[in-house]
Structure formats: C-alpha cells, structure tokens
Amino acid sequence: MRLYFKEVEIIDSNSSFHEQKVNILIEDGKIKDIHSTEETPKVDRIINVPNLKASTSWLDMKVFSGEPGEEYREDIESLSEALKYGGFGYALLMPNTNPVIQQKADIKSILAKNIGQLTQILPATAISKDCEGEEMNEMLDLHTAGARAFTDGANPMWNSDLLVKTLQYLQKFDGLLINFPQDRKLAMFGQMNEGITSTGMGLKGIPNVAEEIMIQRDLELLRYAGGKIHFSCISTAKSLNLIKSAKEGGLKVTCDVNIHHLILDDSLLESFNTNYKLLPPLRGKADQQALVNGVKDGVIDVIVSGHQPYDEDHKKMEFDLAAFGIMGTQILYPLYHKYLKDEIPLNIFLKCINENPKAILGVKQSAIEKGRIADLTFFTDSSWTFDQSTNKSKSNNSPFIGEQFDALPVALIANGQTFLSDLFN
Structure with a gap:
C-alpha cells in the first residue's frame, strides 16, 4: 500500500x-x-x-488488562484496539491479572499475541509471587523470557528487605524496578485524598505522606543497594521535590504521572462519581499544579494513562465499595490537547510519551x-x-x-x- x-x-x-x-x-x-x-x-x-x-510512535508506560482471568473487563485484543486508536505503538502491561503474570509461559503467551500486530504489548512481570511482597520470583528466567520491567504493579513494594534484594539482583542484567509508592498502613481504608473535601464528605482520606514516606524509603534503599528505580504515578509536590533532589544527587531514578492527575483534583469527588476514584487519589489543586510544573521542568519523565478498565459491577455501587481505577489510553492525547496544551508545550508532552519511556524501557528509538x-x-x-x-x-x-x-x-x-x-x- x-x-x-x-x-x-x-x-x-x-x-x-x-x-x-x-x-x-x-x-x-x-x-x-x-x-x-x-x-x-x-x-x-x-x-x-x-x-x-x-512523531515517532508513542508508548503508554502503564496499562492494565483483565486477561487472563477477567477478560470481560478487558482482553489483550480490546486493549490493543484502544491503544491503536490512542496512537500507541507500544504499551507496558502491568502484571496484576488472575493469575498474576509471573511465569515464563505468561511472558511468552503475551509476546506470541504481538506477532503480526500493530501495537506491541510489552509485559512487565511481578517482582514477588502473586504481587504479595513475600517471596521473590525467578527474575533472571523472566528477563530471559522477555519481561521488560519488574513490578508488583498496582501493589506497592511494602517489604524493604525484598526491595533491597531486588535492586541488587536486577543489576546483574540492568533490569528496571518499578514501584507504586504508597505505605499500605497509612493508606488503609482510605477512599480519596485526605483533605477538606474528604472531611466534608465523611470519607477516610489517603494522606500525601503515605506516598512521600515510601519514596523517601525507596531512595535511601537505592543509595544503599544501587541499581535503578522508576516511581509509578506520583501525585504530590513533595514527592516531586524528593525525586528532583535524588536526580541531582546522581541516583538512577525516574518517574511518571497519570494524565488524570494533571487535569483533575479532589474537589470533583464531591459528586460521589466513582469514576474519579483512583490510586493514587486525585489530590488538591496545589499538588495538581505542581505536577504540571514537574512535567515542564523535566522532573517527571513520563506521562501515562494508567488505563485500568472496570465493568459497571465494580464501579456502580457505594463509593467506599467501588474499585479504584480509571481507563483512558485511547484519549490520552485528546485530554492533553483539550486541557494542557496551553501549559505544557507539545514537544515536552511528546517526549513524555515517546522518547523518555522508550529510553527507560530499552525500546529502540526510531527517527x-x-x-x-x-x-x-x-x-x-x-x-x-x-x-x-x-x-x-x-x-x-x-x-x-x-x-x-x-x-x-x-x-x-x-x-x-x-x-x-x-x-x-
């Protein structure tokens, strides 16, 4: 043609x-x-x-699927279709499926589905068995099978000892550790950002410190163990400052932000619309603006969709029972163009969905x-x-x-x- x-x-x-x-x-x-x-x-x-x-084709660095186990929410075929319409030639798939993506056969199955397809799904594999943070998976075998990154996906790496061992082990083949930074105890039972809005709504909040203390811990462990780490979906101004200082200090650290945290804030949850319920939670306006500035300043390396599809049975219910998550890989660029184009220059936005994620994941750059x-x-x-x-x-x-x-x-x-x-x- x-x-x-x-x-x-x-x-x-x-x-x-x-x-x-x-x-x-x-x-x-x-x-x-x-x-x-x-x-x-x-x-x-x-x-x-x-x-x-x-531009050269784009890469969404954080997407979820229901396959295997919950294909009614999303399967690889429908995910690929949404990515294709979103302009993405590549996407990094999180391992939080049922069962968890943590075996060589799981990796090979995903890669086999890429043959002859336009959008290539890059599998990330679980660091710990079943993403529970207790026992380490066979990382070398999974790397050899084609795993592109190592992460427990939507689950934070709460186990400090396992985090240190993972950082040390991944250095054998320059592997990438991705962590979603959230202290489980501080965030326990939380439904949204802790602040004026959560108080007025009578909902338990997730404080900023739940994220920031995890980032502080991880950076200290990174200094101790070496290696490299990528923070997934940061959401607060202090998190940005911690990562900026770590970069200036020579640590191998990168981070991403969900597009929705750049354009939405926690006041929208006053409607009790569960489609605004996501992790990390939407923060206040000051944090939202700080994230936008973090993209412009280059502290934030990547913008992701955080595409996490759920059916109505998971969302149309009482707010405290509804699942966390928002879909949107298909509209990542339209969201930018409508809400952010006057604040974030196009060349910076494209770098965050193209050059930077490809460099972080070792995907060959084109021209x-x-x-x-x-x-x-x-x-x-x-x-x-x-x-x-x-x-x-x-x-x-x-x-x-x-x-x-x-x-x-x-x-x-x-x-x-x-x-x-x-x-x-």
Missing part, C-alpha cells in the same frame, strides 16, 4: 526534518520519500488534513528519515465525541464518556502494520 501524507509538521528531534512541514510517502511500511514539493505521486490514498503532525522503517503516529485537530460508539475498550469507567474533544491520532504505522482511524473528520 502506498500512502501519501501531505503538509505534515514533523516533531522528532532525531530527524533532520524536525519542525519542518513536508510530504511523506509510505510504501509497504517504509518511508519511501520525504519532500516539500507540490508534485503528488501515484498512491493508493492521500491524507490531506489541516494541522497534521507526526523520521527517508528509507527507514515507518514508526509513526500522525495526529491532528478534529472534533469528535468519546462515547459508547467510539470507545474501543470493553469498559467505560471514565468521567469523560460523552466528552467532546478537538484532537486525536489519525494514523499509526508501526511494526510493519498500518492503521487509519475512522474517527477523524
């Missing part, structure tokens, strides 16, 4: 065409030509839409150059509504169902496959 994308602004610091408007000819999954002439070659389809931009294998996400301004008909996930636990957006990815070409979205006008 020959595709011709006209008047495309390239945003790729590794490309000689960075910040230039060009025409791109794609033939059989390769970049056949890049030029700025008006002459249009003979092709199968021409894509000519206003404000079209392109938009003539003759290269195409690894491209095209995106533009276009009005559309995220509703039951356009949502590609099996679940709909998002407060943005029914929301009208003004931008979206229009094409994804990666891993030898081509996808043209049917959602843009």
Whole structure:
C-alpha cells in the first residue's frame, strides 16, 4: 500500500526534518520519500488534513488488562484496539491479572499475541509471587523470557528487605524496578485524598505522606543497594521535590504521572462519581499544579494513562465499595490537547510519551528519515465525541464518556502494520 501524507509538521528531534512541514510517502511500511514539493505521486490514498503532525510512535508506560482471568473487563485484543486508536505503538502491561503474570509461559503467551500486530504489548512481570511482597520470583528466567520491567504493579513494594534484594539482583542484567509508592498502613481504608473535601464528605482520606514516606524509603534503599528505580504515578509536590533532589544527587531514578492527575483534583469527588476514584487519589489543586510544573521542568519523565478498565459491577455501587481505577489510553492525547496544551508545550508532552519511556524501557528509538522503517503516529485537530460508539475498550469507567474533544491520532504505522482511524473528520 502506498500512502501519501501531505503538509505534515514533523516533531522528532532525531530527524533532520524536525519542525519542518513536508510530504511523506509510505510504501509497504517504509518511508519511501520525504519532500516539500507540490508534485503528488501515484498512491493508493492521500491524507490531506489541516494541522497534521507526526512523531515517532508513542508508548503508554502503564496499562492494565483483565486477561487472563477477567477478560470481560478487558482482553489483550480490546486493549490493543484502544491503544491503536490512542496512537500507541507500544504499551507496558502491568502484571496484576488472575493469575498474576509471573511465569515464563505468561511472558511468552503475551509476546506470541504481538506477532503480526500493530501495537506491541510489552509485559512487565511481578517482582514477588502473586504481587504479595513475600517471596521473590525467578527474575533472571523472566528477563530471559522477555519481561521488560519488574513490578508488583498496582501493589506497592511494602517489604524493604525484598526491595533491597531486588535492586541488587536486577543489576546483574540492568533490569528496571518499578514501584507504586504508597505505605499500605497509612493508606488503609482510605477512599480519596485526605483533605477538606474528604472531611466534608465523611470519607477516610489517603494522606500525601503515605506516598512521600515510601519514596523517601525507596531512595535511601537505592543509595544503599544501587541499581535503578522508576516511581509509578506520583501525585504530590513533595514527592516531586524528593525525586528532583535524588536526580541531582546522581541516583538512577525516574518517574511518571497519570494524565488524570494533571487535569483533575479532589474537589470533583464531591459528586460521589466513582469514576474519579483512583490510586493514587486525585489530590488538591496545589499538588495538581505542581505536577504540571514537574512535567515542564523535566522532573517527571513520563506521562501515562494508567488505563485500568472496570465493568459497571465494580464501579456502580457505594463509593467506599467501588474499585479504584480509571481507563483512558485511547484519549490520552485528546485530554492533553483539550486541557494542557496551553501549559505544557507539545514537544515536552511528546517526549513524555515517546522518547523518555522508550529510553527507560530499552525500546529502540526510531527517527523520521527517508528509507527507514515507518514508526509513526500522525495526529491532528478534529472534533469528535468519546462515547459508547467510539470507545474501543470493553469498559467505560471514565468521567469523560460523552466528552467532546478537538484532537486525536489519525494514523499509526508501526511494526510493519498500518492503521487509519475512522474517527477523524
């Protein structure tokens, strides 16, 4: 297939065409030509839409699936579909399934599903058996099988001794430890951020210190044991300051933030809408703004969707009984464009969903150059509504169902496959 994308602004610091408007000819999954002439070659389809931009394909560094065990919430096929429409060529899958992803066969099964697929699911595997923090899994075998990172996913690494041993062991093959920082005892029975809103609602809160004390502990253990650590979904201003100081001190530490923590705050929970109930909880406005500044300043390396799909049986119930979690990998870029584009420059946002997560996970970086294998996400301004008909996930636990957006990815070409979205006008 020959595709011709006209008047495309390239945003790729590794490309000689960075910040230039060009025409791109794609033939059989390769970049056949890049030029700025008006002459249009003979092709199968021409894509000519206003404000079209392109970067190398994106990576969502935190997604969950229900497969295996709870495929009714999400399976690999529906997750891949949502990721594809979201513009992602890659995604890091958390191990919190039933059973937990912790065996070589689990890793090989996920990788086998990637064959011939556009979006590649990168499996993370559990550090501890069943993500319970008691007994270490066979990390070398899992690394050899293709595990991309080691984490207990939605469960924090509460066991300090196991954390130290993991940091030491992973240094044998430069493995990455990812921890969701939350002290289990301080967060116990908490339903939302501890603050004025939780007090007024009569709900037990999860204090900021539950996250910050875990980060302080992990950084001290990192100084002691060596290795590298990535903090998943940080949510407070003090967490940012701790990580900034650690980076300045030479520690190998990175972190990410959930897109929803950049645009939402805990006052929204006054509606008792369980779709705003997530972990870490939505914080106050001051923390929200600090996170936005952390992205702009480069302290936060990655922006993730935190895609955690749940069916209505897990969400449509009393607030204190509802599951924590929010889905949204399909709308990560539309959320940015609608709520953050005036605060966070586009090149910084793209770095947080492209170059940085690829570097952290050891995914090969590409570049938009003539003759290269195409690894491209095209995106533009276009009005559309995220509703039951356009949502590609099996679940709909998002407060943005029914929301009208003004931008979206229009094409994804990666891993030898081509996808043209049917959602843009």
